Amino acid sequence: MTGAMLRKWIVNLPTVPLGRILGRGLYIFDVHHRRIVRRNLEFAFPELERRQQRDLARRVFQNYGTTILEVLQLGIMTRHDIQRRVRLHGAGYLRDVSSQKRGFIVVSAHLGNWEIGLQALSCILNQPVTAVAKKFKNNRFERLLHDIRTRFGNTILYKKKSLAAMTQVLRHGGVLGILVDMARRKDGVDISFFGKKATATPVVALLAMRYRCPVIPMFCIRESDGGLDIYAEPAVEMRRSTDLRADLVENTQRITDVVERMIRQHPEQWQWLMKRWKEHYPYLYE
Numbered sequence: 001m002t003g004a005m006l007r008k009w010i011v012n013l014p015t016v017p018l019g020r021i022l023g024r025g026l027y028i029f030d031v032h033h034r035r036i037v038r039r040n041l042e043f044a045f046p047e048l049e050r051r052q053q054r055d056l057a058r059r060v061f062q063n064y065g066t067t068i069l070e071v072l073q074l075g076i077m078t079r080h081d082i083q084r085r086v087r088l089h090g091a092g093y094l095r096d097v098s099s100q101k102r103g104f105i106v107v108s109a110h111l112g113n114w115e116i117g118l119q120a121l122s123c124i125l126n127q128p129v130t131a132v133a134k135k136f137k138n139n140r141f142e143r144l145l146h147d148i149r150t151r152f153g154n155t156i157l158y159k160k161k162s163l164a165a166m167t168q169v170l171r172h173g174g175v176l177g178i179l180v181d182m183a184r185r186k187d188g189v190d191i192s193f194f195g196k197k198a199t200a201t202p203v204v205a206l207l208a209m210r211y212r213c214p215v216i217p218m219f220c221i222r223e224s225d226g227g228l229d230i231y232a233e234p235a236v237e238m239r240r241s242t243d244l245r246a247d248l249v250e251n252t253q254r255i256t257d258v259v260e261r262m263i264r265q266h267p268e269q270w271q272w273l274m275k276r277w278k279e280h281y282p283y284l285y286e
Contacts, residue, residue: 010073010076011073011076011077011081013069013073014226015066015069015070015073015226016066016222016226018065018066018069019062019063019065019066019067019068019069019070020062020065020066021065022065022066022068022069023058023061023062023063023064023065023066024058024061024062024065025065026061026064026065027057027058027061027062030061033273034057034061036272036273036274036275036285037057037060037061037272037273038053038054038057039284039285040272040275040276040277040284041053041056041057041060041267041272043194043196043277043281043284044194044196045267056267056268057272059268060267060268060269060270060272060273062268063222063268063269064271064273066113066222067112067113067115070113070115070116071113071115071116071145071148074115074116074119074148075144075147075148075151077119079123079152082116082119082120082123083120083123083124085116085120085227085228086116086117086120086220086227086228086229086230087227087228087229087230088120088124088229088230088232089229089230089231089232090218090231090232090233091124091232093216093232093233093234093235094124094125094216094218094232097214097216097235098125100214101173102173102213103169103170103171103172103173103174103175103176103211103213104170104175104176104213104214104215104216105170105175105176105177105178105204105207105208105213105214105215105216106121106129106175106176106177106178106216106217106218107177107178107179107180107204107215107216107217107218107236107255107258107259108177108178108179108180108217108218108219108220109179109180109181109219109259109262109263109270110179110181110182110270110271110274111181111219111220111221111259111262111263111266111269111270111271112219112220112221112222112228112266112269113220113222113228114179114219114220115148115149116220116228117218117219117220117228117230118131118149118154118177119149119152119154120220120228120230121175121177121218121230122152122153122154123152124230125175127175128152128153128154128155128174128175129154129155129174129175129176129177130154130155130156130157130165130166130169130174130175130176130177131149131154131155131156131157131176131177131178132156132157132158132159132162132166132176132177132178132179133149133156133157133158133159133179134158134159134182135158135159135160157169159187163203166203166207167207167211170207170211170213171211176207178201178203178204180200180201180204180255180256180259181200181256181259181263181270181271181276182274182276183199183200183201184199184279187199187201188200188201188202189202189248189249189252190249190280191249191252191253191256192253192256193256193260193276193277194260196277196280196281197277197280197281198256198276198277198279198280199279199280200252200253200255200256201252202248202249202251202252204251204252204255205238205247205248205251205252205255206248208236208238208251209238209240209244209247209248209251214235215235215236215238215255216232216233216234216235216236217232217233217236217255217258217259217262218230218231218232218233219231219262221262221266221269222266222269231262233258236251236254236255236258237254238251238254239251239254
């Protein structure tokens with residue numbers, strides 16, 4: 001088998017059934033994260049019966065297993081492979097902001113396959129995207145993921161002390177991609193998420209207000225046929241008044257509401273493995 005044939009074989013592997021098998025194994029053996037997922041689901045969906053919560057938890061792990069395999073595939077996929085894999089909805093919203101010839105922010109979440117979503121965005125816009133990410137403690141894994149994320153010219157900014165660099169991206173008419181569904185308390189503002197108090201980053205609202213740049217929600221969702229659909233939505237309207245603090249909280253809540261709506265539509269595809277409510281409800285994970 002030639003190298004080209006091997007690459008084609010790997011790219012065309014059926015990741016969904018294989019990912020479900022991997023996810024089932026993770027669900028059985030990763031007791032620590034299984035417990036976190038179950039606690040999160042009980043907290044966010046108290047109306048579900050225990051049986052429904054367990055079934056949803058299993059599907060969360062199956063989705064996670066599929067995502068892992070897809071990210072590994074991404075390391076050898078070409079631009080054509082990515083464009084062939086995804087289907088875009090709401091292209092007009094991206095065309096509108098791109099035609100304005102100024103910087104804008106794309107917000108998303110750890111939903112579906114956000115890594116392929118980042119690469120697809122770069123291919124759709126035909127320009128590099130600057131993404132904000134958290135650095136992993138495992139240096140070997142971090143280097144691997146960094147190489148995958150930047151192979152089409154994208155740039156990665158790491159969260160710590162990155163505000164000035166984000167500002168420069170927008171000032172020069174670039175595209176900034178930020179996942180907004182996680183934040184530490186000291187870096188965030190208090191908002192409501194699934195009806196519970198949580199912390200969210202206000203950096204998107206701050207930049208959007210300061211530079212009057214559009215904020216476009218975009219999510220890469222795995223559909224029942226195994227394909228990945230990218231949904232771009234209208235720009236989130238930003239409130240602007242004389243009370244900066246209130247505006248930051250209100251606008252961050254508006255962005256969070258968009259994220260929550262998408263998670264509720266596809267709850268099995270969000271990363272419930274993280275301690276999302278730890279800052280305000282630490283007992284939840286004891």
